[in-house]
Amino acid sequence: MSALANHSFAKMNGIGNEIVVIDMRDTAAKITPADARAVAAAEGGIAYDQLMVLTRPRLPGTEAFVSIYNNDGSEAGACGNGMRCVARQTFAGNDKTGLTFETRAGLINCWRGTDGETFTVDMGVPKFGWQDIPLAEEFRDTRGIELQIGPIDAPILHTPSVASMGNPHAIFWVDDIHAYDLERFGPLLENHPIFPERANITLAHIVDREHIVMRTWERGAGLTKACGTAACATAVSAARLRRTERKVHMTLPGGELVIDWRESDDHVLMTGGATFEYEGTLDPALFEAVA
Numbered sequence: 001m002s003a004l005a006n007h008s009f010a011k012m013n014g015i016g017n018e019i020v021v022i023d024m025r026d027t028a029a030k031i032t033p034a035d036a037r038a039v040a041a042a043e044g045g046i047a048y049d050q051l052m053v054l055t056r057p058r059l060p061g062t063e064a065f066v067s068i069y070n071n072d073g074s075e076a077g078a079c080g081n082g083m084r085c086v087a088r089q090t091f092a093g094n095d096k097t098g099l100t101f102e103t104r105a106g107l108i109n110c111w112r113g114t115d116g117e118t119f120t121v122d123m124g125v126p127k128f129g130w131q132d133i134p135l136a137e138e139f140r141d142t143r144g145i146e147l148q149i150g151p152i153d154a155p156i157l158h159t160p161s162v163a164s165m166g167n168p169h170a171i172f173w174v175d176d177i178h179a180y181d182l183e184r185f186g187p188l189l190e191n192h193p194i195f196p197e198r199a200n201i202t203l204a205h206i207v208d209r210e211h212i213v214m215r216t217w218e219r220g221a222g223l224t225k226a227c228g229t230a231a232c233a234t235a236v237s238a239a240r241l242r243r244t245e246r247k248v249h250m251t252l253p254g255g256e257l258v259i260d261w262r263e264s265d266d267h268v269l270m271t272g273g274a275t276f277e278y279e280g281t282l283d284p285a286l287f288e289a290v291a
């Protein structure tokens, strides 16, 4: 039987990004991708975009190792909105001013705002090299790569910026983020052969030098109300194109984020809300069919 059977969980959201947090620091057991998919089962499961699983810390000074699963069972290196939810839960049990977590993408520092409702996550240094994203072939300038969909002489979407925030992102710059059928183009682009590890696909409109609106088709999760790493990747890509300042206000379908690409060390700081919805216990029946 899965280690998740009868385990407690917290249903949360990070500005509408549906998040389930499971704290497994009380056991040495591990979960599998099949377990993660089972939690999201249509019948009796909990609909989520990302599942954040806390296991015992591997490094001194860290609170936990955090594994991040998409609802298709694939693992992600980073999840900005999920980390704010994890931070909220962990801050609730102590009076620390800052917390450090380990993820597949490295160490993540988090702070609670003075209002107690907003959380800042240091999302690390973005990567722009084609091998780091990764792309299937060499592109020297990742501020705009040769990629398009639609007729060759009248492409519908083209020339995305690409970046890694611990996970791969492609950002298409458009005038109206609602003018495109992202549910149709998202999966095509997510699985395009140029992205050997698939990619998160964002439509972004630059309103002015300090404000961007965007929406994202997430790798492994589909259309979401918010994607924190996509907001970071979009902000740094816009700044690289010299179209915005390094600190910008982002409007996503589910809410607002502030992204600050810190000049001193190139780290990207993401600030926004994290909401607790309810808690419960995972029904063992969800895992009966899981090998």
Ligand SMILES: N[C@@H](CCC[C@H](N)C(=O)O)C(=O)O
Residues within 6 Å of the ligand: 017, 049, 050, 070, 075, 076, 077, 078, 079, 080, 081, 082, 167, 168, 200, 218, 219, 220, 221, 226, 227, 228, 229, 230
């Ligand atoms: N919602 C997340 C990103 C989740 C991971 C993504 N789907 C991937 O597989 O890379 C966020 O808030 O950053």
